[in-house]
Each structure stands twice: as structure tokens, then as C-alpha cells.
Amino acid sequence: MRPTLSQFLDALPATVPSNLKALVLDMAAACRDIGQTVNNSAITGKQGALAQENVQGEVQKELDVIANDMMLEPERWHGRVAAVASEEMDTLHPIADGGEYLLVFDPIDGSSNLDVNGVVGTIFSILDAPKGRAVTEADFLKPGKEQVAAGYTAYGPQTTMMLTLGAGTFAFSIDHDRGEWVLIRDQVAIPESTREFAINMSNHRHWEAPVRRYIDECVAGKDGPRGVDFNMRWLASMVGDIHRILTRGGVFIYPVDQRASGKNGKLRLLYECNPIAMVIEQAGGTATDGHQRILDIAPTALHQRTGVVLGSKEEVARVTQYHG
Numbered sequence: 236m237r238p239t240l241s242q243f244l245d246a247l248p249a250t251v252p253s254n255l256k257a258l259v260l261d262m263a264a265a266c267r268d269i270g271q272t273v274n275n276s277a278i279t280g281k282q283g284a285l286a287q288e289n290v291q292g293e294v295q296k297e298l299d300v301i302a303n304d305m306m307l308e309p310e311r312w313h314g315r316v317a318a319v320a321s322e323e324m325d326t327l328h329p330i331a332d333g334g335e336y337l338l339v340f341d342p343i344d345g346s347s348n349l350d351v352n353g354v355v356g357t358i359f360s361i362l363d364a365p366k367g368r369a370v371t372e373a374d375f376l377k378p379g380k381e382q383v384a385a386g387y388t389a390y391g392p393q394t395t396m397m398l399t400l401g402a403g404t405f406a407f408s409i410d411h412d413r414g415e416w417v418l419i420r421d422q423v424a425i426p427e428s429t430r431e432f433a434i435n436m437s438n439h440r441h442w443e444a445p446v447r448r449y450i451d452e453c454v455a456g457k458d459g460p461r462g463v464d465f466n467m468r469w470l471a472s473m474v475g476d477i478h479r480i481l482t483r484g485g486v487f488i489y490p491v492d493q494r495a496s497g498k499n500g501k502l503r504l505l506y507e508c509n510p511i512a513m514v515i516e517q518a519g520g521t522a523t524d525g526h527q528r529i530l531d532i533a534p535t536a537l538h539q540r541t542g543v544v545l546g547s548k549e550e551v552a553r554v555t556q557y558h559g
């Protein structure tokens with residue numbers, strides 16, 4: 236019988252702090268609850284857009300706010316989380332004095348997919364909290380390589396969590412018969428090569444030359460310099476596209492572009508890119524901003540954005556090479 240998430244965590248080395256293992260279980264419970272709310276949203280009518288915008292200036296969906304509020308409930312974290320930072324809020328939110336960890340999350344990534352029943356997900360990142368003093372915003376501005384755990388839960392045909400604590404990437408799904416998260420993939424490994432790319436092609440005219448060159452060569456297929464045909468996928472939900480790459484390989488690109496709105500990229504470093512980059516690297520993939528390793532970037536602002544090129548090693552290396 237498949238081990239449960241709890242059994243998996245219990246079997247980890249004693250060097251993994253017990254409070255971190257317990258926090259992962261709390262996170263899994265929060266994702267289970269958010270997933271149920273997502274699954275019921277067509278019935279409860281909570282898929283609509285609100286009149287308000289989030290700190291990013293994006294129209295918020297009712298579920299963005301509902302899921303965010305669920306994550307702010309202090310009792311969920313049993314005193315283990317000192318403060319949280321959410322993509323939906325402009326600054327940190329204290330949870331419990333003396334908590335050992337900081338939690339960074341995007342409560343519903345890809346929420347524009349809700350009303351069309353597309354994959355959406357919750358992305359989370361866990362950092363050590365400062366000891367003996369109040370948490371400040373600066374405590375969240377850590378390079379992604381300092382994350383102690385990270386992952387996401389994809390709410391799709393299955394409710395599946397991808398999780399890393401720094402020693403491999405593992406997949407768990409909710410077994411509704413057992414009412415438990417159970418291990419479905421042990422030591423996920425991304426194929427080093429691929430013939431599948433994920434990018435929003437409608438932005439082609441805005442891309443910088445290296446990205447245009449790479450994608451044009453993929454589109455040219457066997458008649459072009461690559462000599463093979465490529466396939467394209469774009470779900471407009473990072474969690475969905477990343478889950479496919481962790482399942483069968485691929486390269487995901489959301490580059491900076493030449494528009495004022497795109498000069499720093501679209502995706503958020505702390506809430507989306509750092510946790511995803513850790514999961515990808517721990518599965519043997521590569522994650523850069525086109526030039527440098529995403530996990531090495533030293534953040535200067537909570538809502539900082541970055542370009543993203545990640546996935547199968549060989550293709551990421553090619554895009555990075557084209558950037559010079």
C-alpha cells in the first residue's frame with residue numbers, strides 16, 4: 236500500500252526538524268481545504284471577479300480572496316509560522332510570535348482558469364524565521380536557495396502536491412477512499428531533453444532576440460536548424476504547465492520583454508518562481524531567468540518579478556546560451 240504523506244515524513248532522516256515535517260502536514264491540510272473550495276466553486280458561484288484589484292493591480296477572483304483568508308487562519312499553523320507573505324497582499328502578515336518558519340504563498344495561481352475548469356494551484360515556499368525578534372519584510376527577501384521546503388498543489392483531475400525538502404522532489408495525491416495524501420511518485424526526475432515548449436506565443440513580437448531565436452527554431456521543426464519537430468503547450472496556469480514538465484519533460488519560458496510592463500517579466504520571484512525553481516532543480520531540471528540561476532537571485536522587493544526559463548536541462552542550456 237502506498238505510504239501516506241505522514242509516513243513519508245516520519246521516514247525522513249532525523250536531521251529534518253520535526254516542526255518542519257509538522258508544518259508540511261499543516262500545508263497539505265490547507266491545500267486539501269482549498270482544493271475542496273475550488274471543486275465546489277461552480278456550485279457556490281465563487282468563481283467570479285471582484286471589483287477590487289490585488290497589490291499587483293490584477294483583478295481578483297472571489298476564490299483568490301477566500302483561499303488567501305483560509306491561509307491566514309492562525310490555528311492552521313499551530314504556532315509554527317511567525318508570519319506569512321501572500322501574492323495577494325502588499326506586505327507580511329504576522330501569525331504567531333516565536334514561530335520557527337515564514338510561509339510565502341500564492342493561494343490560487345492561474346485563477347483566470349477557474350471559470351473554464353482549467354488547472355489552478357497553490358504554490359508555497361517555507362523559510363526559517365528569525366529567532367528572538369519580530370519578523371520584518373527583509374526576513375522574506377532571501378535567495379530561493381535558502382528555502383527549507385517548497386512545492387505546489389495542482390487542483391486538476393487529481394489533487395496532487397509536488398513537494399521538496401531539499402533532497403529530491405516527491406508527488407502525493409489525495410486518496411479519497413482513504414482520506415489521505417499518498418505518495419504517487421518517489422524522486423521525480425525530469426528528462427534532460429525534450430521536444431515540447433511552453434510559452435505564450437501571442438507575445439512573440441515583444442520578446443528579446445534570444446527568445447525569438449530559440450522559439451523560431453523550435454517552430455521551424457525538422458526543416459529548421461534543430462532538425463526535429465517540436466510541440467507547444469500553454470495552460471496559462473504555471474502550476475499546470477510545470478506539472479506537465481515534471482511528468483514528461485519540457486521547457487517553460489515566461490521571458491522579460493520589450494514592453495514597459497514586461498521589462499522585469501510577469502512571474503513573481505518569491506511567490507511563484509523560487510518555490511517552482513526548487514522543485515524543478517530537485518527533480519534534476521534547471522531554472523534560470525535566462526542568465527542566472529533563479530535560486531541565486533537576491534530579492535530586493537516582496538513583489539519582485541523575474542524572467543523564467545526552466546525545465547529540461549538541455550533546452551534551458553540552449554536558451555541561456557543564446558542569451559550570451
Ligand code: P6P
Pocket residue numbers: 344345346347435471472473474501502
Ligand atoms: P499569460 C497566471 O496568471 C500566471 O501568473 C501563471 O500561472 C501563468 O503561467 C501566467 O500567469 C500566464 O500568463 O500572460 O499567458 O496569461
